[in-house]
Amino acid sequence: MSNARAETLRPRITAVGTANPQPTYTQDEVLELFRCDDPKVRRFFESGHIHKRHLVLPEQGPDGIVPDENGTELLEKHTRISLEIGSEAIRKCLANSPYRADQLDYIAAASSTGFLCPGLTAYFIEGNGMRPNTHRTDIVGMGCNAGMNSLLTTASFAAANPGRPAMVVACEVCSAAYVFDMTVRTGVVNSLFGDGAAAALVIADEDLSATDGPQVMDFESCIVHAARDEMRFDFEEGKFSFFLGWEVPYLIGENVRTPVFDLLDRWGLKKRDISHWIVHSGGKKVIDAIKYNIGITEYDVRHTYSILRDYGNISSASFLFSLQELMKEGVTEEGDWGVVIAMGPGVSIETGLLRW
Amino acid sequence: MELQTLQLERSGGIATITLNRPDKGNAISMLMVRELERLCRQLDDEATDRIVVFRGSGETFCSGIDLLDFPPDEKPDVRGFSRWERACRTIERLPMVTIAAIDGECAGGGMQLALTCDARVATNRSFYHLHEVRDGFLPGMGTFRLAKFIGLGRARFFGMTGRRMQAAEAEILGVIDHLCAASDLDEAVKTTVAAFGDIHPDAIELVRRLFDESFEIAYENFLGCFLAAQNRAIQTDAFKSLIKRAHEQGKTRPRSL
Numbered sequence: 001m002s003n004a005r006a007e008t009l010r011p012r013i014t015a016v017g018t019a020n021p022q023p024t025y026t027q028d029e030v031l032e033l034f035r036c037d038d039p040k041v042r043r044f045f046e047s048g049h050i051h052k053r054h055l056v057l058p059e060q061g062p063d064g065i066v067p068d069e070n071g072t073e074l075l076e077k078h079t080r081i082s083l084e085i086g087s088e089a090i091r092k093c094l095a096n097s098p099y100r101a102d103q104l105d106y107i108a109a110a111s112s113t114g115f116l117c118p119g120l121t122a123y124f125i126e127g128n129g130m131r132p133n134t135h136r137t138d139i140v141g142m143g144c145n146a147g148m149n150s151l152l153t154t155a156s157f158a159a160a161n162p163g164r165p166a167m168v169v170a171c172e173v174c175s176a177a178y179v180f181d182m183t184v185r186t187g188v189v190n191s192l193f194g195d196g197a198a199a200a201l202v203i204a205d206e207d208l209s210a211t212d213g214p215q216v217m218d219f220e221s222c223i224v225h226a227a228r229d230e231m232r233f234d235f236e237e238g239k240f241s242f243f244l245g246w247e248v249p250y251l252i253g254e255n256v257r258t259p260v261f262d263l264l265d266r267w268g269l270k271k272r273d274i275s276h277w278i279v280h281s282g283g284k285k286v287i288d289a290i291k292y293n294i295g296i297t298e299y300d301v302r303h304t305y306s307i308l309r310d311y312g313n314i315s316s317a318s319f320l321f322s323l324q325e326l327m328k329e330g331v332t333e334e335g336d337w338g339v340v341i342a343m344g345p346g347v348s349i350e351t352g353l354l355r356w
Numbered sequence: 357m358e359l360q361t362l363q364l365e366r367s368g369g370i371a372t373i374t375l376n377r378p379d380k381g382n383a384i385s386m387l388m389v390r391e392l393e394r395l396c397r398q399l400d401d402e403a404t405d406r407i408v409v410f411r412g413s414g415e416t417f418c419s420g421i422d423l424l425d426f427p428p429d430e431k432p433d434v435r436g437f438s439r440w441e442r443a444c445r446t447i448e449r450l451p452m453v454t455i456a457a458i459d460g461e462c463a464g465g466g467m468q469l470a471l472t473c474d475a476r477v478a479t480n481r482s483f484y485h486l487h488e489v490r491d492g493f494l495p496g497m498g499t500f501r502l503a504k505f506i507g508l509g510r511a512r513f514f515g516m517t518g519r520r521m522q523a524a525e526a527e528i529l530g531v532i533d534h535l536c537a538a539s540d541l542d543e544a545v546k547t548t549v550a551a552f553g554d555i556h557p558d559a560i561e562l563v564r565r566l567f568d569e570s571f572e573i574a575y576e577n578f579l580g581c582f583l584a585a586q587n588r589a590i591q592t593d594a595f596k597s598l599i600k601r602a603h604e605q606g607k608t609r610p611r612s613l
Contacts, residue, residue, distance in 0.1 A: 048576070250587045270401070272446075284577075288584035295561060 010215035010355070011158035011166075011204040016324040017092025019085040020054035020196045020311065021173075027191065033057060033066045034180050034190075041187035049284040049305075053194030053312035055175040056081050069178065071238030078114025078176035083123050085197040086171040090128050093199035099165045101129040106157045106166035110139040110146035110316045113177045120171060143231065143344030144280055146170065147198070147316035148219070148352055154202045155216040162204040169199040170316035177233075179241040189242045192283055194312030198320035210334035213327065214354035218266065222259035227251045227347035249282075252343050253289025259351045260294055260339060267353060269337060276326055276338035276354070277301060281308035281318040290341060303329075318342075332356045357398060361388035363413070364395060370549060371405040371452075375412045375466075381419030382412040384465045386436055388422075393443040396450055403557075407549050408450060410469060411457040411541075418466025420487065421496075440465065441497050448472040448564075451557040457545045458482045459538065468498040471505060474564065476531060477548050479538040482523045484531065490518040504571055505530055556594045562586075 025033070027045040030053075036042060056077060061067050069077070086109065094101060107130065109120040119138030124130070135157065139150045147170040154168040174193035179186050202216065230245035264271065277300040279290055287304055290296070298305075303322040307314075311321065319342050326332065338354035357364075363374040373395060375382035399405055412418050421440070426432050447454060447469070456470035458478040463485050470476050486495040486502070495502075495515055503511035506529045514521060526532045536544035562585040569581065589595060601610035 249584070253584055253587055254591050272397070285580055285584070288580045289587070292562060292565070292581065292584040293588050295565075 009159070009162055009204050009206055010217055011155045011202045012208050012213045012215050013200050013202055013323070013354075014208065014213040015093050015096035015201040016198065016320055016327060017089045017094070017096060017200075018196065018198045018317070018321055018324055019088035019092065020194075020314075021056045021081055021085055022054070023056065024052045024054050025057070026052050030055070030057075030190070033060065033064075034182075035065050036180075036182060036187075038182055038187075040184055041182060044184075044187050044191035047191075047284065049308055050192070050194075050312050051309050055195055056173065057175060057178075074176045074178065074239060075114050075116070078111075078173045079116050079123075081173040081176065081195065082111060082114070082120055082171045082197070083127060085173075085195065086120060086124060086169055086199075087127055089171070089197040089199040090124060090167065090169055093167065093169075093201055097165070097201045099201065102131050103165055104130050104134055104167050105161065105164040106135040106137075106154060108137040108139060108150040108154045108166075108168045110142065110150040110168075110170045111172060112141055112143045112146060112315060113173045115140060120169075124169065141233075142316070142348070143346075144282060144313065144315045144318065145342040145344035145346070145348045145350040147319055148340060148342045148350035150316070151200070151202070151216065151352065152219050152350075154200075158202045158204045158216075162206070165201055165203045167199055167201055169197060170320060171197040172315040172317050174313075174315060177240050177242055179236070179239050185243060186241065188244050192244075192313045194314050196311055196314035196317045196321065198314075198317040198324070200320055200323075210332070210336075210356040214332070214338055214356045217353040217355050218263060219353070220259040220263040220266075220351045222255055222349040222351075224251055224255045224347040224349070231345040231347055248347065249285035249289045251347055252282075252286055252349060253293045255347075256290055256293050256341065256343070256349055259349050260341065263339070263351050263353055271295065273337055274339050275336040276332065277304075278319050278322050278326060278338060278340040278354075279304040280342040280344075281305070281311070281313055281322065282343060283308070283313055286343065294341075315344075316342075357394065359391050359395065361385060362391050362395060366405060369405050370407045370409060371399055372409045372411065375410070375418050378414040378416070380422060381416050381461065382414070382466070383419050383422035384440065384469075385422040386425045386439070389436070389440045389443050393439075393446050396443070396446045399452070400446075400450055403451065405452055406554070406557075407453050407455065407552065408447075409455045409457055409545055409549075410447075410473065412459065412466075414460075416460040417456070417458040417462040417482065418464075418469060419461055420464025420466055437496065444468060444472045444497065449561070451561055453549075453552045453555060453560060455545060455548055457541055458532075459541055464488055464495055464498075468496050468501065471498065471501040471531075474560075475533045475548055475552075477534040477536065477541065477544045478523055478526065478532045479541050480523045480535055481538050482526070482532075484521040484526050485518055486515045487518045489516050556589075556592060558592055559589055559594075562589055 121136035150168045154166045158166045233240045303325040307321045336356040340352040363376045365372045454473040456473040456476045488495040527535045
């Protein structure tokens with residue numbers, strides 16, 4: 001590792017806040033609400049890796065069945081719930097930090113579960129009392145890895161502007177991208193994703209130390225062109241319907257070593273030097289693929305699994321939920337290294353290096 | 357690397373690590389634990405050897421943990437045990453085939469070291485015991501490993517009584533893979549090395565992990581783990597060239613090169 005690198009002031013993630021819409025559903029409850037009895041579809045719900053998810057579903061009709069939502073209703077739901085849970089995550093994150101909303105100089109917001117213009121940041125700045133001259137970036141359509149893409153822009157701002165607090169918020173209302181037509185295609189998707197938002201405060205300040213949170217050291221991206229169409233939105237009958245190809249976990253497994261080991265090599269690190277792995281809770285298969293390709297243990301992905309179990313895949317917000325668990329756990333020590341792995345459409349693998 | 361408690365010999369892709377405290381029954385001291393871990397990391401980093409053999413100097417494999425490392429007037433703590441277990445785990449995860457070559461006594465931590473290896477070759481005068489419980493402490497993570505080799509009932513009896521297991525019995529119980537005469541240990545090691553042939557390091561890592569986890573994970577979860585591992589294995593050049601040879605030779609299981 002070069003000295004120049006070691007001496008650079010790196011931004012730290014000093015606070016995290018998360019929020020979810022109130023209602024939670026077990027997998028059985030979702031099947032019941034949609035009156036789904038096709039064993040091929042039920043199979044995905046019954047695999048047992050997810051216990052409950054936060055979802056915003058319409059009220060049951062008189063027949064006990066959840067009515068179909070049209071595209072307009074879904075978009076309206078995305079905006080409404082995003083603003084609720086996004087703002088709550090921002091408030092909680094700020095409450096864990098020494099800053100007020102009007103002190104933030106930058107905000108990046110990621111969301112892929114609904115499109116709106118102006119973007120979420122315009123609402124967050126207004127609704128949370130940030131200054132009108134707060135810099136803002138909206139990251140849309142990047143899926144589950146978007147939290148890392150947003151962290152990259154946020155950390156870059158923070159690194160270039162020491163002492164100025166920046167915020168990243170990942171906001172996903174997966175129940176607003178709900179299409180349930182009883183096919184295996186939509187069954188896979190609807191058995192997996194949940195609603196949630198997470199915000200993180202990022203600032204470069206030489207007075208901070210490991211107890212304040214990890215430094216964001218570096219990033220490494222990887223796009224797998226061969227799998228570009230294996231994870232995508234299709235626009236059908238006025239709604240976005242997500243497609244997730246069966247090969248995706250394997251393709252990610254085959255490619256994940258490249259960015260992770262390139263990242264480690266650049267810093268002269270070995271896998272054994274990494275004390276903490278923060279892996280996106282994409283689903284059981286993709287977590288397995290990462291475990292067996294990188295060679296990390298059940299313990300290394302304990303938070304990844306527990307977030308999957310309790311929230312499902314909350315897309316771009318997932319890794320911040322896991323990071324929050326790790327920071328609460330209190331096992332990190334000064335000098336510890338951590339690696340973040342998030343994956344999503346592209347197919348994209350976004351990795352980051354943290355140091356406490 | 358300068359070594360005080362170990363000896364390293366390397367030839368023909370085989371690294372032989374000898375526990376080298378013959379006047380102390382090759383007992384595991386804290387210095388030995390640190391040297392073992394450092395040395396194994398070095399072998400891992402260099403990745404030039406395909407086999408690692410552990411043996412003891414003289415006519416003993418290892419008599420266990422060196423209790424002289426506990427200062428007599430201080431409150432004992434578990435940090436040393438934690439370090440030792442970490443060293444064992446490092447050995448257990450080396451990306452090369454590991455073989456314990458055992459002569460004479462193999463006790464306590466020494467037995468644990470042997471159980472972390474992929475294979476155990478032993479002389480017919482070797483013997484095994486876990487003396488810790490009789491001495492009032494515990495046989496390390498041997499409690500985690502031994503029952504997987506010999507079954508829960510036998511492990512409890514053996515661990516709680518500290519009874520000696522002779523070489524012949526150890527072979528029947530599956531602790532020893534290859535038994536030989538005292539004078540034939542070197543030859544037996546060679547035979548075992550040959551038995552492993554050329555294993556791809558990815559395959560070693562994956563198959564070892566899956567066998568290990570087969571004791572812990574339910575079938576439904578394990579299946580996904582296996583498929584993830586198998587997908588990695590079949591993407592290797594080794595598997596691709598195997599398929600190519602199968603087609604060239606028109607054989608379901610082609611001859612190796």
